[in-house]
Amino acid sequence: MGKTIAEKIFSQHSGEDARAGDLVIAHLDFIMGQDGTAPLAINSFHEMRGEKVFDPSKVAFVIDHSAPSPNEGVSSLHKLMREFTSKQGILLYDIGHGVCHQLMLEQGHVVPGDLVIGADSHTCTYGALNAFSTGVGSTDLAAGIISGKLWFKVPETIKFLCEGILPPGVFSKDLILYLIGDIGADGATYLAAEYCGETISALDVEERFTIANMAIEMGAKAGLMEFDEKVKKWVAGRSKKPPRPVFADPDAKYLEIRKYDLSHLEPQIACPHTVDNVSPVGQVEGLPVQQAFIGTCTNGRINDLRIAARILTGKKVSPGVRLIVAPSSRQVFLDAMNEGIIQVLVEAGAAIVTPGCGPCVGTHNGVPSDGEVVLSTANRNFKGRMGNSRASIYLASPATVAASAVTGRVTDPRPFFL
Amino acid sequence: MSILKGKVWIFGNDIDTDAIIPARYLNTSDPSELALHCMEDADPSFPGKVSPGDIIVAGKNFGCGSSREHAPLAIKEAGIACVIAESFARIFYRNAINIGLPILESAEAAAFLKEGHQVEVNLDKGEIMEISSGRRFSAVPFPPFMQEIMAKGGLINFVKEKVKKSE
Numbered sequence: 188m189g190k191t192i193a194e195k196i197f198s199q200h201s202g203e204d205a206r207a208g209d210l211v212i213a214h215l216d217f218i219m220g221q222d223g224t225a226p227l228a229i230n231s232f233h234e235m236r237g238e239k240v241f242d243p244s245k246v247a248f249v250i251d252h253s254a255p256s257p258n259e260g261v262s263s264l265h266k267l268m269r270e271f272t273s274k275q276g277i278l279l280y281d282i283g284h285g286v287c288h289q290l291m292l293e294q295g296h297v298v299p300g301d302l303v304i305g306a307d308s309h310t311c312t313y314g315a316l317n318a319f320s321t322g323v324g325s326t327d328l329a330a331g332i333i334s335g336k337l338w339f340k341v342p343e344t345i346k347f348l349c350e351g352i353l354p355p356g357v358f359s360k361d362l363i364l365y366l367i368g369d370i371g372a373d374g375a376t377y378l379a380a381e382y383c384g385e386t387i388s389a390l391d392v393e394e395r396f397t398i399a400n401m402a403i404e405m406g407a408k409a410g411l412m413e414f415d416e417k418v419k420k421w422v423a424g425r426s427k428k429p430p431r432p433v434f435a436d437p438d439a440k441y442l443e444i445r446k447y448d449l450s451h452l453e454p455q456i457a458c459p460h461t462v463d464n465v466s467p468v469g470q471v472e473g474l475p476v477q478q479a480f481i482g483t484c485t486n487g488r489i490n491d492l493r494i495a496a497r498i499l500t501g502k503k504v505s506p507g508v509r510l511i512v513a514p515s516s517r518q519v520f521l522d523a524m525n526e527g528i529i530q531v532l533v534e535a536g537a538a539i540v541t542p543g544c545g546p547c548v549g550t551h552n553g554v555p556s557d558g559e560v561v562l563s564t565a566n567r568n569f570k571g572r573m574g575n576s577r578a579s580i581y582l583a584s585p586a587t588v589a590a591s592a593v594t595g596r597v598t599d600p601r602p603f604f605l
Numbered sequence: 606m607s608i609l610k611g612k613v614w615i616f617g618n619d620i621d622t623d624a625i626i627p628a629r630y631l632n633t634s635d636p637s638e639l640a641l642h643c644m645e646d647a648d649p650s651f652p653g654k655v656s657p658g659d660i661i662v663a664g665k666n667f668g669c670g671s672s673r674e675h676a677p678l679a680i681k682e683a684g685i686a687c688v689i690a691e692s693f694a695r696i697f698y699r700n701a702i703n704i705g706l707p708i709l710e711s712a713e714a715a716a717f718l719k720e721g722h723q724v725e726v727n728l729d730k731g732e733i734m735e736i737s738s739g740r741r742f743s744a745v746p747f748p749p750f751m752q753e754i755m756a757k758g759g760l761i762n763f764v765k766e767k768v769k770k771s772e
Contacts, residue, residue: 210748224673227675231761234765236765264632264633305672307671307672308670322672324673324674326700326704327700327760340748372669373619373665376666549623550628570647571646572623572628574628576646
């Protein structure tokens with residue numbers, strides 16, 4: 188019997204013939220922690236009597252969730268991270284570098300075939316590079332950086348076979364929202380998701396990140412994709428590590444194969460307060476919006492900002508709307524400046540904030556008021572997510588958010604792409 | 606740790622980590638500070654009315670969302686003896702075991718139990734009993750490896766003992 192991508196990666200990293208359902212102890216290629224989770228992991232590291240990180244070149248910490256620090260409590264947690272990374276000789280991406288997942292990808296820390304853990308649930312993003320990456324908590328992170336290994340239950344795999352080319356004005360964000368709405372917020376719990384087919388192949392690598400990023404919003408342990416020339420090229424420009432592509436066997440066993448024709452997909456929107464509460468944008472069209480947010484590990488990359496700039500060129504953000512933009516990294520910020528995108532966004536009335544997570548996770552930089560409607564490119568619309576449990580968060584593509592920022596109401600962006 | 610008795614608090618489906626402990630309170634790693642805001646965005650009055658030994662009973666996908674270990678820590682430190690749910694999100698499940706918060710998966714118990722019920726939980730056997738009616742439910746058993754971590758009170762103690770043995 189053949190193997191899935193997940194079974195192959197766990198076999199290679201555990202030295203065993205790993206099959207779905209097996210418990211294995213596997214070697215880790217890279218480990219990441221951020222300022223929401225690393226401080227607890229540092230405490231656990233000491234409680235476990237850890238002395239040295241197993242391999243300083245395979246660990247990075249990122250200060251992105253509250254960057255720069257909004258209060259003294261967070262400042263002391265950041266200080267703890269700075270002292271720990273300095274003592275251990277591990278890489279620290281301090282404030283302004285950007286969102287952890289964007290850095291892991293663009294700085295070349297992950298290549299195809301890798302097994303990676305991160306103490307952040309959206310670590311699944313790297314699956315778009317044909318790597319198995321998954322989110323863990325602080326205690327697992329501590330065990331990982333001490334030993335370089337972690338126990339895993341090898342997951343069964345559910346395959347999403349996506350056919351058809353997305354119509355103009357419809358993006359990978361709409362695709363993943365649609366899939367989550369279809370399968371539900373716990374539809375892939377404990378499973379690996381494989382996203383493949385013509386629709387995925389046609390997307391650029393950066394567009395694919397948006398899909399893999401949100402695998403966790405259907406409960407999945409990983410959001411995996413196939414290796415192709417686009418991935419090979421993307422990685423070659425960024426990492427010195429050799430890629431080790433992994434292909435599923437033709438006779439691999441899947442728990443389920445779900446087929447979709449996406450050639451007529453409409454722009455999608457996730458309504459409060461769960462990510463699977465998805466409908467076509469048309470059903471919510473006209474709802475007044477008070478805050479629009481473009482950024483995050485889901486949709487804060489240069490391709491996303493290009494789309495926003497295309498819509499906002501020569502236009503103004505509606506007077507009733509606050510548009511906040513957070514480039515997902517310093518590199519994205521620089522690229523956007525060089526391309527004139529920042530000029531366009533600022534002239535339109537956007538407020539640009541430091542590359543990082545801020546508004547998405549509700550720590551600072553854009554906490555909404557009671558009763559307000561927020562339209563965001565992020566991955567979560569949980570009650571209270573952005574720092575106020577009496578606000579309503581809707582999720583959509585950068586195109587939908589930018590178009591709605593112009594009109595002041597939830598707006599179908601397709602007319603901008605005719 | 607094997608037998609627990611406590612009063613039930615009911616929560617619905619998809620209780621996410623932002624409802625369990627909002628990120629705006631993650632400016633500390635002190636579990637007692639976190640406990641003051643436990644479940645606040647799901648029920649603002651919860652931190653004031655929960656008593657040590659109480660039990661949370663919820664629907665499907667409990668603990669979905671973030672990987673923040675502060676979520677099970679806040680629940681444990683608030684005095685909750687265990688969480689019973691129809692199902693748990695993956696990272697929460699793993700974090701709860703790692704920090705020694707007992708969790709039990711039972712769709713039948715989650716459907717039957719009501720707020721204020723008194724229940725008895727036998728963690729070793731995975732049995733849940735509603736005391737007034739005597740109704741019993743069995744939870745999905747943990748693999749032996751995870752039972753061992755839970756018996757040690759979490760991964761930290763588990764690792765410490767392994768290190769001790771190898772010394």
